[in-house]
Amino acid sequence: MLLQILNHTPIYVWAILATLIVLGVKSMREREMTPRRLLILPLAMLALSLNDIGNKFGFAAPALAAWGAGCVCAALFMARFGVRRISPSTLPGHVRVAGSATPLATMMAVFFTKYAASVMLALRPQLGAAALAVLPVGALFGIFNGVLLGRLLRDLRDLPDLRAASGYSRVEPVAALRNQSLPPLSSADAITSSGKL
Numbered sequence: 001m002l003l004q005i006l007n008h009t010p011i012y013v014w015a016i017l018a019t020l021i022v023l024g025v026k027s028m029r030e031r032e033m034t035p036r037r038l039l040i041l042p043l044a045m046l047a048l049s050l051n052d053i054g055n056k057f058g059f060a061a062p063a064l065a066a067w068g069a070g071c072v073c074a075a076l077f078m079a080r081f082g083v084r085r086i087s088p089s090t091l092p093g094h095v096r097v098a099g100s101a102t103p104l105a106t107m108m109a110v111f112f113t114k115y116a117a118s119v120m121l122a123l124r125p126q127l128g129a130a131a132l133a134v135l136p137v138g139a140l141f142g143i144f145n146g147v148l149l150g151r152l153l154r155d156l157r158d159l160p161d162l163r164a165a166s167g168y169s170r171v172e173p174v175a176a177l178r179n180q181s182l183p184p185l186s187s188a189d190a191i192t193s194s195g196k197l
Contacts, residue, residue, distance in 0.1 A: 005119055013115070020111055024104025032094045038086075038155050041103060042148035045110055049141040052114050056121055062131055063138040070142025071149065078150025079157070086155050088162050095155075095162060102147065110144045113137065 023041075049067070057063040085098040117137050120127060127133040 009115075017111055020107040021104070024101075024107050027103040028099045028101055030096065030099045032089045032091055032096050034094055035155075035159060038095075038097070038152060041107075042145070042152045045107065045148055046145050048114075049110060049145050052117070053138060053141060056117055056137070057128060057134050060129075060134060063134045066135045066138030067142035067145075070139040071146040072142075074143045074146025075150035075153060076146075078147055079153040082151055082154045084154070084158055085151070086158055086162065095159070102151070106144050106147050110141065113140050113144070 027041075053059065053063050053067060085100060086095045087098070089096045117133075120133065
């Protein structure tokens with residue numbers, strides 16, 4: 001049975017899996033990016049999950065309700081208790097993002113949930129209208145999306161602090177020079193200076 005399922009899986013599915021793995025491995029390394037690029041992964045996974053829910057369950061109210069509940073709970077948890085992962089960058093308009101395995105784990109979870117749901121409905125199409133299948137799948141997609149969205153909310157909350165800190169670091173040397181008192185001139189230095197004038 002398993003071999004039949006794998007043999008009937010389209011090639012593009014494995015290409016998507018390989019792409020997600022590459023992106024996830026890159027996310028494990030520290031990197032510098034613009035704040036706008038922080039939006040790409042959470043919004044891409046959000047679109048993928050909602051598209052899959054629509055294709056499998058037709059945007060049924062139970063599926064959307066389960067997705068919404070899981071997404072809100074996970075997002076609030078990550079925004080409140082998630083660790084800070086961005087720091088000031090030396091590149092203008094960029095932030096330094098710490099490496100993490102969370103994106104890779106989340107993308108794999110979304111992919112295999114989508115794959116398992118597709119196999120389940122291919123074997124038993126009647127489950128597409130059964131609450132026993134609709135609610136867990138919708139909730140799982142919501143939780144995975146909420147993890148990424150919650151991390152994004154935490155990043156957006158930290159951005160003003162980073163900008164303030166980077167602005168302070170640029171002003172601090174100037175202020176230090178202004179407040180620095182010059183050493184008194186000796187008589188020899190004074191004579192030399194007057195002679196140059």
